[in-house]
Amino acid sequence: MAAVRLQDVAIRAGVSQATASRVLNGSSRVPGEGVADRVRAAAAELGYVANAQAQALARSSTGLIGLIVHDIADPYFSSIAQGVQAAARRAGKLVLLASTQRDFDIERESVSTFISHRADAIILAGSRQSGDLDRDLEKECARYLDNGGTVVVIGQPLSFGAAVEPENYAASAQLAHALLGQGHRDFAVIGGPGNIRTAVDRRNGFVEALATHGVTPLVEIAGDFSRDGGFSAARRLSAALDLHPGQVDNVPPCVFAVTDVMAIGAIAAWRQLGLAVPDDVCIAGFDDIPTLRDHVPGLSTVALSLVDIGERAVRLALDDSATESRAHEFVPGRVILRDSSVLRRV
Amino acid sequence: MAAVRLQDVAIRAGVSQATASRVLNGSSRVPGEGVADRVRAAAAELGYVANAQAQALARSSTGLIGLIVHDIADPYFSSIAQGVQAAARRAGKLVLLASTQRDFDIERESVSTFISHRADAIILAGSRQSGDLDRDLEKECARYLDNGGTVVVIGQPLSFGAAVEPENYAASAQLAHALLGQGHRDFAVIGGPGNIRTAVDRRNGFVEALATHGVTPLVEIAGDFSRDGGFSAARRLSAALDLHPGQVDNVPPCVFAVTDVMAIGAIAAWRQLGLAVPDDVCIAGFDDIPTLRDHVPGLSTVALSLVDIGERAVRLALDDSATESRAHEFVPGRVILRDSSVLRRV
DNA sequence: CTGAAAGCGCTTACAG
DNA sequence: CTGAAAGCGCTTACAG
Structure with a gap:
């Protein structure tokens, strides 16, 4: 049983296919009201x-936006x-989703497929390995x-293309200042690839801000x-760092992990070793992912409006013109201090 | 600058469009090797x-799978x-994603759009309000x-259509037994709409299993x-329940929240009230969402293989034949007991 | 305002 | 094995 076609409604309404198309989808002035009503009625029935x-074929625009993420x-x-x-x-657009699980081949394949489906736009989320795409993908x-x-x-x-980029460097620097303001003097960094x-930007922003105050991380x-x-x-x-549980006599070092997800992993590792946050070791992350809301201890971090970032990308x-130019x-980050970096008086 | 068409490669390879189509996309026997090679070469160049x-228009199959979720x-x-x-x-399929944010109008609209894009299949994830869709959507x-x-x-x-359904009733019953096995006798339930x-199934499975042992929830x-x-x-x-911090003389009641997400919200509320889990109140959830991994206290729950559920739905x-019949x-759940329901000796 | 007709880029019986 | 041709369901100049 074939689907109803525009032709069918045109016949039923006693008009040409062109007219039916215009009242149902065309944008310009609607035809005589009587006609338009008949067409709409026929379409509804x-x-x-x-x-x-x-439509996509005829208009050469699909209304599809392709989104590629590392891990949905x-x-x-x-x-x-x-x-x-x-x-x-x-x-009024539809999104095509691809989750690459950080596999570069899958990413390339996803881009091809999106292009093949003639997505009007492709949004690539997540940092890439090197400075750019590989040869094939780029071509x-x-x-x-x-x-x-x-x-x-x-x-x-x-x-090529447009970009929306968090102010990683600047925000990390602000975080460093905030932590110094809390009284921290000993730092370490858990960086990424x-x-x-x-x-790299987050690490640099943080470390260079520390340097401003004559502070150098103990370990990276x-x-x-x-x-x-x-x-x-x-x-x-x-x-x-030779950390041990209950060394209350020392001021605990403060670790900066370049993403919240990594920071959460770090806290889990320490808990397993019996190290308490923030008493034995302090930590701050970056991103303010939503799950932080109910994480204990509260994680100091830099808040990025993730939803807003997605919306901007679509815009x-x-x-x-934005694409051509x-x-x-840049989207700013906002430092949030929570329990994980609180220095308790001894 | 128009994209390269099949016609272009056909001309370049010196063959008909039909032949080019067959070597590039057709499934059946590949034409004479020489020809095939030329076509492939032309396409590559x-x-x-x-x-x-x-292709979709000609084949009347789009290779698109629509996925509708409440909240991505x-x-x-x-x-x-x-x-x-x-x-x-x-x-080899592509997924169209829609997130309704639990808005019924958006859900309906998403289904329409997917149908309009001729998705080969539509997957509806997340429980619906009433027993069925509303009239319009159903038609x-x-x-x-x-x-x-x-x-x-x-x-x-x-x-209509096929379904993959967690064994909510049975798994909740198992959870009840497991909690009874831990020594719990006082229960409460945080249910859903x-x-x-x-x-409802999760609540019923849990409550009816308790009834088997002559136990009735104190509150729902x-x-x-x-x-x-x-x-x-x-x-x-x-x-x-008139809960207060530090009532170590009583055995704390055990609450069953029908989803992990709700359980996490509950724990947050109690923490704010100064109530400790599991000392002042115990709790168990359902789903074993991935974020539980680093949640403190560890939440007792019923594990559902969420990724597997998604894969089954695609299958x-x-x-x-599966759809027609x-x-x-059913996908089973697996009870996991963690700290949140541990009864400590007083 | 409305319609006939060409065209969007493929696939696929149908002949050869 | 290969090609000419019709058809998939729309849109859109181009005439009227």
């Missing part, structure tokens, strides 16, 4: 639903996805842009950009 | 990417989404099914199916 595929189950990305989804819906994107596609990156900008710029350890990365980095770090994606929006 | 929209930022749904996404990718789905579409529900089955069957309170719903229900509950969606798969 038949239960007509326009075939978006056919990660609260950081699912919050961004919510923003993208909401903004897309308001703009494919170039062709896509030539054909009128638009690319928006969340995070580190590429050599050296080729991920987000990780790098881990994966994940909860488990934070977990194992924290173990190594506590060994390096850029829909704005051709390679617009680059 | 030109950077040909098939237009999926046109909720870890329950984002885990399911991950499963859906992974299974879809393996099957639209009926037409969709007639036209070859397939619908899969995660949770309570509808009057009375018209959401998932909530209903809340929204959300973190804040659990939060406010917990406040009312602690008033009803059903892709299997026409209104397949109904």
Whole structure:
């Protein structure tokens, strides 16, 4: 049983297909009211639903926005996805979702598929390995842009397309100042992979702000950009700093983990070692992911409006001029101090 | 600058469009090797990417799977989404995502849009209000099914389409037994809205299992199916039970919250009131959402393999016979006891 | 304001 | 094995 076509409603309404198309989907002035009503009535009676595929082919615009994230189950990305989804819906667009699980081949494949489906725009969320995409991907994107596609990156900008980027460097510096303000003097850093710029910027912003005050981190350890990365980095770090439970005589060192997810992993590792936060060791993260809300101890962090970031990305994606001019929006972070970095008087 | 079309590569390869189509996309036997090679070479040189929209129109199959969730930022749904996404990718399908934020109008609109885009299948995740969809939505789905579409529900089955449903009743009963086994005798329930069957089944499974042992909950309170719903229900509950910090002389009552998200909200409320878990009040949830991993205190719960549920839904969606026979798969839950329900000796 | 007709980029019987 | 041609369901100049 085939679906109702525009032709069917046209016949039923006694008008041409062109007219039916105009009253149902066309934007310009509506035809004579009588005609329009008849067409609408016919469409309703038949239960007509326009075939978006056919429309896309005829209009050469699909109304599809492709979103590629590292891991949709990660609260950081699912919050961004919510923003993208909401903004897309308001703009009458649909979102195609791809979750790469940090697999580069899957990412490349996803971009191809989105292009093949002629997504009007592609949003790439999550920092990439090196400064740019690999050769193949880049060529494919170039062709896509030539054909009128638009690319928006969340995070580190590429050599093409628009970008919305958190102010990682500046916000991390603010965090450092806030922690110094709390009385901290001993610091350590749990950084991310050296080729991920987000990780590097956060580390640099923090460390260089400390340097301003003549402070240098006691240790720096790098881990994966994940909860488990934070977990194992924290173990190594506590060994390096020779941390022990209940050393109330010393002021505990303050660790900066470049993402909340890593910080949470670190706290879990320490708990397992019997180390209490903030009594034996203090910590701060970055992102203010929603799950922090009910995490104990409360984690000091830098709040990023993740949903807002997703919405901005859509706005850029829909704005051709923004894409052509390679617009680059920065979104600020806001320092939030919670229990995890509180220095208790001894 | 228009994209490369099949016609272009056909001309370049010196063959007909039909032949080019067959070597590039057709499934059956590949034409003479020489020809095939030339076509592939031409496609590569030109950077040909098939237009999926046109293919969809010609084949009347889009390769699109629509996923509708209540809230993509909720870890329950984002885990399911991950499963859906992974299974879809393996099957060469693309997923369209809609997050309704629990707004029924948006849900209806999303279904329409997916149908309009001729998604091959639609997966509806999350319990619905009443037993079924509303009139409009149902009629639209009926037409969709007639036209070859397939619908899969995660949770309570509808009057049509396939379903994958957690064994809510049985698993909640097991949880009750496990808690009785831990020595609990005083119980309370934080339930969900009375018209959401998932909530009702879990409540019933739990309460009826208790009844088997001659135990009746002291109180039952209903809340929204959300973190804040659990939060406010917990406040009312602690008033009803007259809970106070440090009543070490009594065995604390054990509360069953029908979702982990609600349980987490409840714990937050109690913490604010100075009530400690599990010393002043015990609690167990349901779902084993991933964020539980680093939640303190560890929450006793029923583990559902959320990713697996998403994957199963895709499998059903892709299997026409399953849809036609209104397949109904059950997925078991596994009781996990953690700190939140531990009864300490006084 | 309305309609006939071409075109969007593919696939697929149907012949050869 | 290969090609000419019709068809998928719309939109949109172009005439009237």
